[in-house]
Amino acid sequence: MSGSTVFDAHCLALGKLSVTWAFIDRQLNDLLRAMLGCSEGAAASIATSADSIAARIKIVRLLNGENPISSAWTLAFERLLQTLEQTARTRNRYIxxxxxxxxxxxxxxxxRAATRKPQSRHPIVLEFDTEHVTDPADVEAxxxxxxxxxxVLHCAIRDQEDWREKGRTFNETTLLLQAEDYEALPDAIEMLGFVS
Structure with a gap:
């Protein structure tokens, strides 16, 4: 495969990543709406002030602490939020x-610039423009x-909507707990309309 073909395929993969990530961005607004029981406009207003993914994750984490569905659900939700945070860091580097x-x-x-001390008796050095060979399959993965x-985030949103609607009689067998092992889920890219 020629260099330009590899680079074109890589750019397509980055584009798919960006479009797919936009679903996460929007869903965090939907999660805010579900947790607060507010209108879409109110959730959008809050999300505009907390534009970054990290800021909105912090808000939903705090909101869950105020009125959690259950301890098991909270643990699954926290694992989801941690995975989102970790994924966001990798996504940001790729983009x-x-x-x-x-x-x-x-x-x-x-x-990004960072300082590091290569060895104990050596001076601190400034590092930037660090290079990372990256397989295009990593972007696809x-x-x-x-x-x-x-x-999985959609499951959390539906659970929050049901929790607000049904209150404390909410069934412990929630969608989030059923979908917690997200690695075992089928590939969702085709479901989102991104067929290669």
Whole structure:
């Protein structure tokens, strides 16, 4: 496969990742609405002030502490939020870092600066533009994970809607607890309309 074909395929994979991630972005608004029992406009207003994924995750984490469905649900919800946070960090690197096609393959260049001490008796050095050879399949795998998280987050939203509607008589067999092992879920990308 030629270099330009590899790079074109890689750009398509990054595009799929971006479009799939937009579902997560929107679902966090929907989760806020479900947890607060407010209108879509009110949730959008809150989310506009907490634009980053991290800020909205913090809000829903705090809201769950105020009126949790159950301890088992809270543990599953916390695992989902932690997975979202970890996935967001990787996604941000894939989207915001620079990519170059080299003889080693696709190289992701992280522009962020950080200091580090290479050895105990050496001076602290500034590192930036760190290079990471990244297999294009890694981007596809992350997109698949994001697609599965879309499904699991949808389960959490439905559970919150049911919890508000049914109150304390809510059944412990919730959608989130049933879908907690998101890795075992089928690939959701085709369900979202992104057929390769």
């Amino acid at each position: 915001h870092d620079r990519w170059e096609l080299t003889q080693e393959g696709l190289v992701r260049i992280d522009r 992350l997109t698949s994970t994001v697609g599965k998280l879309v499904l």
